[in-house]
Amino acid sequence: MNKKERLVAAIENGTVIDHIPAEKTYQVVSVLGLEKLTTPVTIGNYFESKKIGKKGIIKVSDRFFTDAEISQLSVVAPKAVLNIIHDYEVSEKKMVETPNEIRGIVKCNNPVCxxxxxxxxxxxxxxxKEHGIIKCRYCDKEQDISKVKLC
Known part of the structure; x- marks a missing residue:
């Protein structure tokens, strides 16, 4: 057999978050609250990627994310791909999409807000969405989503 060995073990059921920019992998963990889960979570980082250079990958057993949770990912990993796994097979792929509104995820960088x-x-x-520009509903300050701090 001339198959390459997998770098991260397969999961039976759950979600694989792929194509995370390597420097954002642990922010994805934080945004989704993965550190609080009691099911297996595998985190791989700085793997080679033809698409983005270096990438992170997170495999979450027995967990499927809501559309709202997937939208939250757009703050830190706007081009991530979610692979929904059933019986060790990809049953669905979801692209992360930036929502029209972002609530309670990032801080406003205006100190007087x-x-x-x-x-x-x-x-x-x-x-x-294309350039990642968000605007605070309270102070109207526009900000670059890639430069904001998470709450």
Missing amino acids: VTNNEPMETVFNVVD
């Missing part, structure tokens, strides 16, 4: 001075959820409208 009410969200930085009161205990409240941040809300951003996505004004330019």
Whole structure:
């Protein structure tokens, strides 16, 4: 047999998040709250990728993500691909898509914004999906999504 060995073990059922920019892998873990799961989670990082150079991959056993959770991924990994696995086979592929609104995921970088001075959820409208420009609903400050801090 001349097959290459898999770098990360296959899962029976669950979700594989692939094509994560390597430097964003652990932010994906945080955004999705994967550190709180009690099912197996495999994290691989800095694998070679023809598409993005170096990539991360996360395999989450027995867990399927909602559309809202997938939208949250767009903040840190806008070109990630989710492979839905059933009986060790890919049954569906989902592309991460940026939603029109981002709630409670990122901080406003305007120090005088009410969200930085009161205990409240941040809300951003996505004004330019292609270039990753978001706008705070409270102070109207536009920000580059790749430069924001997570809540």
